Amino acid sequence: MQDWAGYGAVVTGGASGLGAATAALLARAGMKVTIFDLSVEQGQAHAASIGGRFAKVDVSDVAEVAEGFAIACTAHGAPRVLVNCAGIAAGAKTVSRGTAHDPALFERVIRVNLIGSFNCASQAAALMVGCDPVGSDGARGVIISTASVAAFDGQVGQLAYAASKGAIAAMTLPMARDLADKGVRVCAIAPGLFRTPLMAGLPEEVQASLGAQVPFPARLGDPAEYAEMVGHITRNPMLNGEVIRLDGAIRMAPR
Numbered sequence: 001m002q003d004w005a006g007y008g009a010v011v012t013g014g015a016s017g018l019g020a021a022t023a024a025l026l027a028r029a030g031m032k033v034t035i036f037d038l039s040v041e042q043g044q045a046h047a048a049s050i051g052g053r054f055a056k057v058d059v060s061d062v063a064e065v066a067e068g069f070a071i072a073c074t075a076h077g078a079p080r081v082l083v084n085c086a087g088i089a090a091g092a093k094t095v096s097r098g099t100a101h102d103p104a105l106f107e108r109v110i111r112v113n114l115i116g117s118f119n120c121a122s123q124a125a126a127l128m129v130g131c132d133p134v135g136s137d138g139a140r141g142v143i144i145s146t147a148s149v150a151a152f153d154g155q156v157g158q159l160a161y162a163a164s165k166g167a168i169a170a171m172t173l174p175m176a177r178d179l180a181d182k183g184v185r186v187c188a189i190a191p192g193l194f195r196t197p198l199m200a201g202l203p204e205e206v207q208a209s210l211g212a213q214v215p216f217p218a219r220l221g222d223p224a225e226y227a228e229m230v231g232h233i234t235r236n237p238m239l240n241g242e243v244i245r246l247d248g249a250i251r252m253a254p255r
Contacts, residue, residue, distance in 0.1 A: 001235045002139055005030030008076030010069070012036040012059050012120055013086030015043035017196040018146065021223035022083050022230045024050050029231060032076035036068050036086065036120070059086045059116030062123075069123055078131050081234050082124035084117040084145040087164075089198065091157040106160040113164035117145045121175065121186070129182040135237075140183035142234050145172065147190040147243055153252035165190070169243045176241035185240040187233050192247025194221035214248035221246065 009026045013019035014035030023046065027033045033052035037043040040056050047054035053075045057068035072079055090109050092101050121143050128141030147169040154162025169188055176186035193199070193210050199220060200207075211219040229246050233239050 002135055002137075002142075002237050004080050004134075004142075004234055006032070007080040007134075008032045008034065008072060008078060009081035009083070010034045010036060010072050010079045010120070010124065011083045011085060012057070012116070013084075015039040015046055015054075017085070017198075018191065018194065018223045018226045019083070019085030020046050021227040022085060023047075023052065025224070025227040025231050026081065026083075026234075027052055029234075031081060034068070034072035034075060034079070036065075059084075059120055060111040062119055065119045065123055069127060073127065078127040079124055080128065080131065080134070080141045082120060082141070082143045083230055084120055084143075084168075086116055086120075087113045087146060089161050091161075092159065093157050094159055101159060106163075109160035110164050110167075113161070114167045117168055118171070121145060125175075125179055125182075125184055128184050129179070133183050137237050138183045139185070139237060141185075143175070143179075143184065143186045144230055144233055145186075145188045147172075147188045149190050149192045149245060149247050149250065149252055151190055151243075152245075155252055156255050172243050173241045180240070185233075185237070187239055187241070188243045189226065189229055189233075190243055190245045190247070191226055192221060192245070192250045192252075194223060194226060196223065213253075214250045217248055219248075221248065 009031040011023040014023040015037035027050035035047045036057035043054045055068040055071040148165040150162040151165040151169045172188040
């Protein structure tokens with residue numbers, strides 16, 4: 001198993017939800033974590049609590065991503081693990097009350113979720129390939145992005161979100177193939193219904209109803225369970241080019 005203790009890691013969207021749980025787990029595993037997020041106060045507090053660093057980064061902005069990686073490299077050296085958790089959701093149908101889907105909204109979701117993941121992954125990969133190999137396999141790093149079950153089971157009103165997450169799933173294998181001869185692995189996780197800040201804002205009865213739709217266990221996922229999957233991917237050298245559903249066997253209905 002691969003051990004990245006003592007090396008740098010970057011978690012985007014690491015101030016809350018899945019990203020915060022992931023940042024904490026990687027720190028407990030001995031990694032030096034830098035959090036990228038737009039929530040400055042929350043991000044700084046979480047980074048301090050795990051002994052990491054924080055950088056205010058809009059992942060859709062190439063220059064800000066580069067600045068964030070410069071901060072991470074100065075603090076912890078070139079990252080050996082990148083986890084893309086930054087993302088947004090927007091609900092809108094293709095046509096609603098005779099009006100077409102707002103193209104600006106569609107573009108924003110694509111820019112943050114898909115292009116943001118690409119920006120961070122490509123820049124992290126460029127840093128990783130310049131590092132010395134680690135272990136007998138010659139590993140240089142691991143990139144993990146966050147897709148969604150919406151990539152496969154997009155619901156009514158999830159056009160932009162499903163498109164962005166489907167593209168993240170689709171770019172996982174070619175990116176893994178691109179980087180295979182350089183010792184960098186690439187995977188994605190497609191979570192189902194998890195107790196994220198967005199979900200936690202719903203009434204308890206609504207959360208319980210959503211959790212009951214999951215075949216087993218019949219509840220919302222815990223961000224710590226997502227983080228555990230991230231941890232396993234980083235350690236298991238045979239996981240590469242794969243999109244892993246983490247969803248309790250749910251298949252989303254149209255609505």
